[in-house]
Amino acid sequence: MLTIAPVPDAVTRRRDEIAVLLRDALTLLDNDSHAAASCLQKAAELLRDKAAETPPVAGGLAPWQVRRVHAYIQEHLTAPIRIRDVALPVRLSTSYFSRAFRITFGVPFTQYVIHQRMEQAKRLMTTTTEPLSHIALSCGLADQAHLTRLFRQTMGVTPAAWRRRVQDFPDVVADAQAVSEPQAA
Numbered sequence: 001m002l003t004i005a006p007v008p009d010a011v012t013r014r015r016d017e018i019a020v021l022l023r024d025a026l027t028l029l030d031n032d033s034h035a036a037a038s039c040l041q042k043a044a045e046l047l048r049d050k051a052a053e054t055p056p057v058a059g060g061l062a063p064w065q066v067r068r069v070h071a072y073i074q075e076h077l078t079a080p081i082r083i084r085d086v087a088l089p090v091r092l093s094t095s096y097f098s099r100a101f102r103i104t105f106g107v108p109f110t111q112y113v114i115h116q117r118m119e120q121a122k123r124l125m126t127t128t129t130e131p132l133s134h135i136a137l138s139c140g141l142a143d144q145a146h147l148t149r150l151f152r153q154t155m156g157v158t159p160a161a162w163r164r165r166v167q168d169f170p171d172v173v174a175d176a177q178a179v180s181e182p183q184a185a
Helices: 012-029 034-051 065-075 081-085 095-107 107-126 133-138 144-155 159-168 169-179
Strands: none
Touching: 012 034, 034 081, 034 144, 065 081, 065 095, 081 095, 081 133, 095 107, 107 133, 107 144, 107 159, 133 159, 144 159
């Protein structure tokens, strides 16, 4: 029986190209930080190009709601953030907000909040000498173990190892941070 493999569409090709660039950057990071930075820059450009051509999605949050949600999350990163508390200022029920949030941001609410907490932790690790236990509390997490578990799940490395790598290669990390921020569609 003959099977015909589907031809990858533009989205699949772009995703694969970005994945290759990121994998190459990780491989080059220890030996050639400038080549790694170049790979990360190319991946960031591909992501920016995709974001620019993506039209607004029906059923998602309105632009004013996106701004309010993002502002609320950023203001409350140090405390527990419940979905009902975020849905209230944008005048939506919790269930509708949950669906609209996923459509707009492409990820579930809790995953987005975790990502924002990890980005905050990365900013604090690069700009302060605070111990990881204090950084965990500053990001609204229970303790350092909670930070370590979530950080390893999202970044693939422990916060301490990431911090050491940043101290060794600060220019590469700045380029990588431009790639990692999810944007509303």
